[in-house]
Amino acid sequence: MRLCSANTWEIFKREFRAYFESPVAYVFLVFYLMLIGFLTFFVSRFYEANQADLKYFFFWFPWVNLLLVPAATMRLWSEERRTGTMELLLTFPVTLGEALLGKFWAAWTFMTLATILTFPIVITTMWLGDPDLGAILGGYLGAILLAGAYVAVGVWTSAMTRNQVISYVVALVVCLFLALAGWPPVMDIVNRWAPSWLVSAVASLSVMPHYESLQRGVVDFRDVLYYASVIVLALFGCYLVLENRRTA
Amino acid sequence: MLDVQHLQKKFGLIEAVRDISFAVTKGEILGVLGPNGAGKSTTMRMITGFLPPTSGTAIIGGYDIVEQPLQAKRLIGYLPENAPLYPEMTVRGFLDFVAGIRGYRGAERRRRVESAIERCRLEKVRHQTIETLSKGYRQRVCFAQAVLHDPQLLVMDEPTDGLDPNQKHVVREMIRSMASEKAILISTHILEEVEAVCTRAIIIADGRIIAEGTPAELKARHPSGRLDEVFRMLTRSAAEQTVVHR
Ligand SMILES: Nc1ncnc2c1ncn2[C@@H]1O[C@H](COP(=O)(O)OP(=O)(O)O)[C@@H](O)[C@H]1O
Numbered sequence: 001m002r003l004c005s006a007n008t009w010e011i012f013k014r015e016f017r018a019y020f021e022s023p024v025a026y027v028f029l030v031f032y033l034m035l036i037g038f039l040t041f042f043v044s045r046f047y048e049a050n051q052a053d054l055k056y057f058f059f060w061f062p063w064v065n066l067l068l069v070p071a072a073t074m075r076l077w078s079e080e081r082r083t084g085t086m087e088l089l090l091t092f093p094v095t096l097g098e099a100l101l102g103k104f105w106a107a108w109t110f111m112t113l114a115t116i117l118t119f120p121i122v123i124t125t126m127w128l129g130d131p132d133l134g135a136i137l138g139g140y141l142g143a144i145l146l147a148g149a150y151v152a153v154g155v156w157t158s159a160m161t162r163n164q165v166i167s168y169v170v171a172l173v174v175c176l177f178l179a180l181a182g183w184p185p186v187m188d189i190v191n192r193w194a195p196s197w198l199v200s201a202v203a204s205l206s207v208m209p210h211y212e213s214l215q216r217g218v219v220d221f222r223d224v225l226y227y228a229s230v231i232v233l234a235l236f237g238c239y240l241v242l243e244n245r246r247t248a
Numbered sequence: 249m250l251d252v253q254h255l256q257k258k259f260g261l262i263e264a265v266r267d268i269s270f271a272v273t274k275g276e277i278l279g280v281l282g283p284n285g286a287g288k289s290t291t292m293r294m295i296t297g298f299l300p301p302t303s304g305t306a307i308i309g310g311y312d313i314v315e316q317p318l319q320a321k322r323l324i325g326y327l328p329e330n331a332p333l334y335p336e337m338t339v340r341g342f343l344d345f346v347a348g349i350r351g352y353r354g355a356e357r358r359r360r361v362e363s364a365i366e367r368c369r370l371e372k373v374r375h376q377t378i379e380t381l382s383k384g385y386r387q388r389v390c391f392a393q394a395v396l397h398d399p400q401l402l403v404m405d406e407p408t409d410g411l412d413p414n415q416k417h418v419v420r421e422m423i424r425s426m427a428s429e430k431a432i433l434i435s436t437h438i439l440e441e442v443e444a445v446c447t448r449a450i451i452i453a454d455g456r457i458i459a460e461g462t463p464a465e466l467k468a469r470h471p472s473g474r475l476d477e478v479f480r481m482l483t484r485s486a487a488e489q490t491v492v493h494r
């Protein structure tokens with residue numbers, strides 16, 4: 001399947017513009033920036049009041065994305081199903097895969113924009129301290145890939161229901177699992193009773209280890225492969241859900 | 249142009265469409281008449297490739313909708329039931345999107361959008377968002393989307409449902425104006441519509457075709473010579489038969 005056919009591009013443009021056709025997108029972008037800023041400067045500082053460090057900035061992305069990515073993806077398919085426009089979309093000469101990819105790219109691009117718009121925080125920190133440029137780029141790459149994995153999950157859950165709220169909650173639960181499964185504090189607790197092979201198997205599903213290694217400025221092929229696999233699996237799941245709806 | 253062959257659709261235990269076959273040629277307007285729940289929408293959804301049939305298929309201009317869906321879909325314009333649209337888009341923006349999906353680019357794309365706007369008399373509302381439009385205008389926007397690429401087959405599911413008499417008149421005029429160069433399939437449960445626009449009609453009830461003919465032929469089936477009497481006579485007996493079956 002082609003990653004961006006002409007049809008995918010048309011659907012991408014429509015979906016991406018749809019974010020900006022209501023003021024919600026602007027509210028979303030501002031809120032995203034403010035939340036990350038608040039958590040970085042106030043909450044983290046509260047515990048670690050010593051020096052400027054981007055560690056605390058990148059620390060928050062998995063948690064802020066957990067709350068906000070599902071909000072950006074919840075309507076993608078559920079709204080098409082609720083209003084019946086899915087019937088229009090799928091009787092146009094496009095394949096289901098093309099439509100699915102168009103929506104995924106649009107939501108991921110929107111989240112990438114939200115991520116990049118946090119750069120004022122980075123600039124502020126650079127002023128205060130002297131962070132490493134490689135770590136900044138690695139951190140951003142990690143944050144964008146992480147958002148991609150969450151977006152794919154959100155696209156999938158939005159296909160499961162006509163209800164945006166259900167779509168949001170299910171996406172949040174799945175993403176929470178992806179985040180917590182390999183988060184050291186949780187792993188330590190689980191380690192006390194579960195066999196270590198089980199702990200490492202579950203942890204290997206998690207976004208966290210891959211997120212953290214990118215934050216150190218090391219771009220490891222395996223981390224990128226991990227995110228690509230999560231995205232492909234979630235989108236394939238979405239494809240199956242939509243295909244089943246049609247044949248039901 | 250359209251050849252429907254033994255279409256059947258089951259939803260679990262419900263058999264919504266049972267072995268429906270018919271054909272529509274260019275220049276014809278075929279009315280699909282039937283009470284609510286008869287299987288009209290399900291039939292149209294299979295013909296347009298939205299729902300895969302349980303068995304049977306539809307051939308559109310030589311392309312099988314099950315085997316070659318993309319080629320077949322290029323030849324179809326479809327107005328689904330209740331005219332679904334993207335509410336937050338403007339009329340122009342929406343039609344431009346449809347033109348893009350239909351493969352038009354550049355000047356041709358603009359020309360297609362403009363001609364659809366003109367043909368469906370949407371000039372006044374072209375910059376309005378769809379959610380602010382009245383039901384009649386929405387129906388026309390969805391109609392514009394269906395005819396933008398000059399399809400050889402036009403499929404319309406209850407195109408005048410919920411419109412006032414003036415709006416109905418406008419939509420019927422638009423349908424008639426396109427009749428000569430297309431094959432048109434219209435579903436309705438409004439009998440006057442069949443007499444007003446169709447060249448031929450099939451009556452379906454409970455997923456089966458129970459009568460077929462020109463409006464005049466159908467009317468001759470009842471001594472009163474009125475289509476609504478024929479319809480009641482046929483659909484009532486069909487309903488009674490299936491009750492006995494069960
Ligand atoms: N997605 C679906 N799932 C289950 N049953 C359905 C579905 N769509 C339609 N039906 C059933 O199929 C029958 C025919 O419906 P429909 O084709 O919408 O009738 P009409 O358009 O003639 O009013 C009805 O009994 C309806 O309840």
Ligand SMILES: [Mg+2]
Pocket residue numbers: 288289290329405
């Ligand atoms: Mg119907």
